[in-house]
Amino acid sequence: MRTISMLFVGCVLAACGADFEPGSRVVSPRILALQADKPYARPGEEVALTLLSANPEGEALEWAWGTCTLPASSTVDDCVEALDGDLEPFDPEADELQVSIARDLLDGVPAAQRPSALVGVIVVACPGELRTGSTEGVPARCVDQDGNARSIHDIEVGIKRIFIRESDRNGNPAIDAITWDGEPWPEDEVRETEICAEDTFAIDDCSDALQRHIKLEVPSGERGRDEFGGDFSEQVIVQFYSTHGLFRDQVRIAEDTDNRWVAQRADDDARDEATLWFIARDDRGGTSWATRRVRMR
Amino acid sequence: MEQEIADGLEVSFEGFYKRLSDLIVARADESQLIGARFENSGSGRIYGAETLLRFKPERSWLSGFIAYTLSRSERRNSEGDPFTTFEWDQTHILSMVGSADLGAGWTLGARLRFVTGTPFTPNTGSLLDLDAGAYAPTSGEQYSERMPDFHQLDLRIEKEWDFEAWKLAAYLEARNAYNHRSVEGVSYNYDYSERKDVEGLPILPVIGIRGEL
Numbered sequence: 001m002r003t004i005s006m007l008f009v010g011c012v013l014a015a016c017g018a019d020f021e022p023g024s025r026v027v028s029p030r031i032l033a034l035q036a037d038k039p040y041a042r043p044g045e046e047v048a049l050t051l052l053s054a055n056p057e058g059e060a061l062e063w064a065w066g067t068c069t070l071p072a073s074s075t076v077d078d079c080v081e082a083l084d085g086d087l088e089p090f091d092p093e094a095d096e097l098q099v100s101i102a103r104d105l106l107d108g109v110p111a112a113q114r115p116s117a118l119v120g121v122i123v124v125a126c127p128g129e130l131r132t133g134s135t136e137g138v139p140a141r142c143v144d145q146d147g148n149a150r151s152i153h154d155i156e157v158g159i160k161r162i163f164i165r166e167s168d169r170n171g172n173p174a175i176d177a178i179t180w181d182g183e184p185w186p187e188d189e190v191r192e193t194e195i196c197a198e199d200t201f202a203i204d205d206c207s208d209a210l211q212r213h214i215k216l217e218v219p220s221g222e223r224g225r226d227e228f229g230g231d232f233s234e235q236v237i238v239q240f241y242s243t244h245g246l247f248r249d250q251v252r253i254a255e256d257t258d259n260r261w262v263a264q265r266a267d268d269d270a271r272d273e274a275t276l277w278f279i280a281r282d283d284r285g286g287t288s289w290a291t292r293r294v295r296m297r
Numbered sequence: 298m299e300q301e302i303a304d305g306l307e308v309s310f311e312g313f314y315k316r317l318s319d320l321i322v323a324r325a326d327e328s329q330l331i332g333a334r335f336e337n338s339g340s341g342r343i344y345g346a347e348t349l350l351r352f353k354p355e356r357s358w359l360s361g362f363i364a365y366t367l368s369r370s371e372r373r374n375s376e377g378d379p380f381t382t383f384e385w386d387q388t389h390i391l392s393m394v395g396s397a398d399l400g401a402g403w404t405l406g407a408r409l410r411f412v413t414g415t416p417f418t419p420n421t422g423s424l425l426d427l428d429a430g431a432y433a434p435t436s437g438e439q440y441s442e443r444m445p446d447f448h449q450l451d452l453r454i455e456k457e458w459d460f461e462a463w464k465l466a467a468y469l470e471a472r473n474a475y476n477h478r479s480v481e482g483v484s485y486n487y488d489y490s491e492r493k494d495v496e497g498l499p500i501l502p503v504i505g506i507r508g509e510l
Contacts, residue, residue, distance in 0.1 A: 020484075020485075020486035020487070020491060020493070021486065022487070023432075023486070023487025023488065031425055031427065032430075033427060033430070034427045075433075076424040076426055076433050077424075077433075077435075080424070123427075136421055136422055136435060137435060138422070138424070138435075151422075152421060152422030152423075152435070153422055153488075153489075153490035156425060157424045157425060158424070158425035158426075158427045159424060159425070159426060159427060159428075160427040160428060161428055237430075239430045251430075279430060281428070281429070281430055285428050287427075287428075287430075
């Protein structure tokens with residue numbers, strides 16, 4: 001017996017993904033990047049760190065930082081578990097973060113583990129007051145003005161790795177130029193655009209006329225042979241962030257950075273200027289960034 | 298164990314126990330570059346009971362069955378560890394299927410299913426990896442939460458025509474007839490501070506034609 005069947009399936013009204021605010025939209029205090037002047041440092045060297053953070057609502061923040069030397073692995077968890085001491089408070093506006101790499105740091109490291117030798121840097125931002133203690137495994141306790149503990153979701157905890165090598169170097173990637181609708185967009189120039197009134201997370205809900213073309217010139221990553229004899233070929237990516245609006249893509253590769261952005265503003269938001277951040281990262285710890293401003297009409 | 302308790306009414310009962318051994322597990326080992334070593338030291342057990350009540354009298358226009366399974370699936374990393382619930386554990390599984398022959402080629406069918414939600418490990422927060430520019434989740438207690446229970450009713454009406462050399466049947470189904478949005482999983486936002494359920498299909502009408510030669 002042979003059976004032939006035909007099916008007609010009715011409309012499926014299910015939406016597959018949950019709609020979250022995109023990570024590229026910065027609406028609360030965020031650590032965006034931490035740049036080491038030497039992503040690959042040698043024993044005995046000093047490494048200077050520069051922080052890029054955003055605090056769009058101007059909340060009162062307290063900051064702390066610390067290091068972990070030669071953690072068991074490069075994971076965030078292992079660095080948190082192997083902190084060199086208590087976290088120290090700092091003021092990102094006034095203080096320069098400086099890490100001294102011990103001269104004998106690699107002496108006891110077996111050859112097989114040298115490629116993963118690193119010093120981790122942990123930075124904590126607390127919207128409130130930092131106290132000693134921990135929050136769900138994170139070595140920081142943050143309380144609000146009434147002394148109530150803030151949840152782990154309110155605290156920003158970031159880790160940056162400084163790779164320790166005998167001779168290898170790695171430069172931070174460069175952002176050579178940025179264009180706005182095909183025109184050069186220097187740092188001191190504030191561009192203007194109309195606001196898309198659609199309350200949406202899909203950029204195509206806004207008309208093409210409101211979508212601004214943004215493109216970065218970012219050289220491709222370095223290639224070469226490392227001190228262990230292995231070939232490497234970096235990939236450089238660009239991540240896009242803004243206080244307002246939507247990017248078509250939150251990340252692009254350096255070879256093709258062409259992106260689009262629309263301005264959006266909540267009804268109760270009186271600000272008429274958006275800040276956009278473009279962060280280039282290679283996959284060997286290098287990072288750099290550029291910031292631009294847009295007036296929203 | 299199987300028993301006919303009335304005309305066309307059968308009941309069966311089955312118990313089961315299965316042992317699993319030599320399961321691969323990862324054990325923290327700081328001397329390793331990846332911070333872990335793999336071993337075949339894991340074991341597990343699955344046990345439970347299933348009962349089936351089947352109704353199919355010889356000259357009745359009604360037939361169907363009810364099946365219920367009570368089970369437990371557990372794993373442990375090594376002999377000395379306590380057993381913990383496994384991610385595919387489904388404590389209760391209930392299926393009720395009925396079919397009514399309405400005559401003149403018409404058949405009405407219904408299927409109701411209920412399954413306990415499976416355990417999962419929630420993410421409790423996140424740490425920002427500044428080299429990747431991405432947040433890494435921090436995990437809560439292993440399998441400490443369960444998905445909501447799954448339940449669904451499917452209805453079907455079918456009309457069959459008998460021809461000399463072949464048969465033709467047309468049917469209409471309403472899958473998930475009472476439009477219960479079962480939760481298939483959870484998704485998180487970019488920094489794991491928000492969680493939303495990923496829901497399954499809503500009511501799904503299906504029209505089908507079947508030919509038998």
